[in-house]
Amino acid sequence: MTTQPNAAPESPLGSQAIAQTVLSPTRPLYWSIRRELWENRSIYIAPLAAAAVYLFGFLISLFWVPRGMRGMMGAHGPMPPIVVLAMPYAHAAMLLMLTTSLVGIFYSLDALHGERRDRSILFWKSLPVSDLTTVLSKASIPLVVLPLLAFAVTVALQLIILLLSGAALLVNRAGAATPWAPPLFEMQLVSLYGMIVLVLWHAPIYCWFLLVSGWARRATLVWAVLPPMAIAVVEFIAFHTSNFGSLLHDRLFGFTGAAFDLTDKNGVPIDAHFIPLTQLAPGRFLSNPSLWLGLVFAALCFVAAVRLRRYQGPI
């Protein structure tokens, strides 16, 4: 599979030639990320499986499209038609975001723990790969690989939904004049923005989990979740306040409020199934101190995880 043959003659002259071979510094990182994908196939299987399940459900729903759509429009009363049209596409995007977030959480909790548990850390450390490269490759899974995968699978799934809906309409000979699809390209741009802000917002969570996975000897989930909860409980009992609790809540669910303007110019709430491009608020998001404090915390956890791996061996 490798593209570099690395062949070397056995003569001493040959070994001198190898000694001069210098690998580019990104090569170990590239192979370390591939290694993560070999070991954790759920990284790509889970989003694909979620997409397949969604598609299966959607295919069944197609038999009820005309009636279903009319019913929905009737049932939801004042809901704008565009929201109804956007729903299957938005649900697909949300399902994939949720799936990859879950995969990312469980991946991070095991990333630096599994290699100590199965003693393979001794093998990894016998190779010229720095702790920084290793931790970077592991952090890049929830922070880069999974969001990219989620977006790619979402786009593919939405295109399939679009094709299937079009085909269903043709078969049902519905009026071609009525709109039958939302502005999909706009939705996908919004999804891309959503994935980016989500990962920036959740980066401290992933990095904290990564740190715990490198430190805890067992029960990483418990060590990752209980201490923050304990702080919140102690604060509530001691001071009857819940600042830390709301901080946690905001970190988990606050990204939509932080990155989107969810009311229109008349102050009417916007349905989250279809958020127009005009409602993105990147400026507000980037000037939110909470974002930057979170990223500083994430960076600290990352540095600590790199330092810690130096000292860690099998458990």
Next chain:
Amino acid sequence: MTVIEARGLRKTFGTTIALDGVNLRVEEGRIVGLIGPNGAGKSTALSAMLGLTPYQGELKVLGRDPWAERDQLMRDVCFIADVAVLPRWMRVSQAFDYVAGVHPRFDRVKAEGFLAKTDIRHASKVRELSKGMVTQLHLALVMAIDAKLLVLDEPTLGLDLLYRKQFYDSLLNDYYDRSRTIVVTTHQVEDVQNVLTDLMFINRGRIVLDCSMEEFESRYREVNVRPEQLAAARAFKPIHERHVLGRSILLFDGAEQHRLAALGAVRTPSIADLFVALLGNEPADKPGSKPGNQAGGSQGAAK
């Protein structure tokens, strides 16, 4: 060229002293056996040399500080930490791809050649291989790396006699070329007696014997003493005496050979015999040992 040089190497785990001022020097092209009882500090010493654990004192491996420069050092140093550290989920082909991807001195063609001599298939996962095959795979990977130093920590633990024999045979025939250096720790000393060029005994965190195998063979003599000669033999101050089937076997350090021949059958002792003689009947509290440094204790901490 000096490959490993340690001066006053110390390592403690809490109150347990794993390395108590180790001084050693390993020259290029040597095959050194580091032999010691459980908890003697073998694994800790190797971990320090491989940059896996911090230490006090001075330690240079190939001129580098292992703790500060582990990843650069690993371009020139290979190690098999123990059997079964290859990740069980990995396919054989993936192991080759990965090492080829990250190691600048890995020769894939060579590794494929070593693998072809075994029954291991590329598509197999490590978890599907027997313990012996995993070791063969690891050895194929390691021998295809053009390293200057190979460190083996109990590389044949749990393997049957055939695999063990094969392991050291391939190492000597296909890998060792007199410019490479090998450091090995093992409890199966009979396997390495004819492999080593140098012998070190470590006990309670200190090196208690450091000699070449030539020196070992010329210095130590074991005599199966005839009963009537026993008193005379004891006068030569044997360093150890044991009894086998009613006969006394005495071990001498540096005694003159022609005199010993008169006492009974003389032979070169095995490493195991010398090991027992030097370490087997040590009093519990000798200089160098500290409270809490019981056998087994520091080994557990070192792992």
